[in-house]
Amino acid sequence: MMPFVNLTAQREAYREELETAERAVLDSGCYIGGPEVKALEAELADFCNSGSPDAGKKGFFDGKGGETRAITCASGTDALTIALIALGLKPGDEVIVPDFTFIAPAECVAFLGGIPRFADIDSETLLIDPESVRALIGPKTRGIIGVDLFGQVADFNELWEIAVANDLWLLEDAAQAFGAKYDIGVPPYSDIITSRACTLATISITSFYPSKPLGCYGDGGAMFTSDAQLAEKVRMLTNHGSKERYLHETVGLNSRLDALQAAILRVKLRHLEDELKVRRENARKYDEFFAEYSARASAGAGISGASAGAKIVPQYIEHGCTSTYAQYTVLADDRETFIKKLDKAGIPHCIHYPMPLHEQPCFRGLAQGSENRNAIMASQKAVSLPVCAFTDVDFIINKLRSVL
Ligand SMILES: Cc1ncc(COP(=O)(O)O)c(C=O)c1O
Incomplete structure (x- = not known):
């Protein structure tokens, strides 16, 4: 039986490049963080900011602007968890999530003591339905998670309008959509800008699970934001709440990407x-x-x-x-x-x-x-x-x- 995702054929196609990159990391003695991870983060951000002159600048929605930054971590699920902590989710807060998707967005909200509220999807695009989102907004609602299901970006033009009108944050779950494109309609919608997935919300996340369009050889994930303060908070959270060794400004996690996975992802990103x-x-x-x-x-x-x-x-x-x-x-x-x-x-x-x-x-x-x-x-x-x-x-x- 043929495989559902043919990862062995992919490895065969890039074998030389992969083995060179893998060997360099194994011989380097640097296995967590370090130059490979730093280079990958720069390349991921460049990728997101490319495509059109204004791609990546979600400031069109929230007025803040700025280039998108990328911070890697240990999985897409961790990326969602860290993003929710950075956005200030508290027990009892409600977050609107699509009812039809992988469990992670709802799971991470519930894991942190929040309450997922399940919005319906559009019957044809299968993406979260903005009308259903509107109907679920109440006094405890803090944010909305739009999921780019099966690789198609959710209706962020509408989701931003809803978020801004109701003072909510917006999280883009692009676990399945790194590399997707989306036309942003800039109010008054006369000007269309083609932007990338991972640049469309207060924070966006992706997953590098092996079968994802950009996958590594284990677990991995990343967070993206154009807000410099949020980026710094997110980075600290991935590393025990610390910027400086043994100085912990906040309580965080150990959620870092291995150098080996970064090197593999750098090869695959080129293709x-x-x-x-x-x-x-x-x-x-x-x-x-x-x-x-x-x-x-x-x-x-x-x-x-x-x-x-x-x-x-x-x-x-x-x-x-x-x-x-x-x-x-x-x-x-x-x-x-x-x-x-x-x-x-x-x-x-x-x-x-x-x-x-x-x-x-x-x-x-x-x-x-x-x-x-x-x-x-x-x-x-x-x-x-x-x-x-x-x-x-x-x-x-x-x-x-x-x-x-
Ligand atoms: C929509 C969605 N969100 C989040 C995740 C979680 O990613 P990971 O498996 O890297 O934790 C997945 C993984 O399948 C996903 O499909």
């Missing part, structure tokens, strides 16, 4: 734009196939098997968004039959995510979210297909043709 191009081309091929399938299904011709012609619709990518396609996800009306067909054809698949967060046992006491019809619908229909730059999507589509 990221090319890989993202291939991911987008793979997604385009799937889009074309599913459009053709839909046309055949509505004509009732050439469709095989039980529940023939049941609707299968890809996640809708909004105009102005360039997804990283961390996942290529479709909504299948008859998921059970679709999955049986994928299994028959030997096509790997995953369910991201099998239940809305409000139904998770750990959140049941919160008694909110059962009204989120789209999150419930997506958890019943979502299926992800292999899309990474080392996947032979033509081969998969040929197999799909034989079973759909």
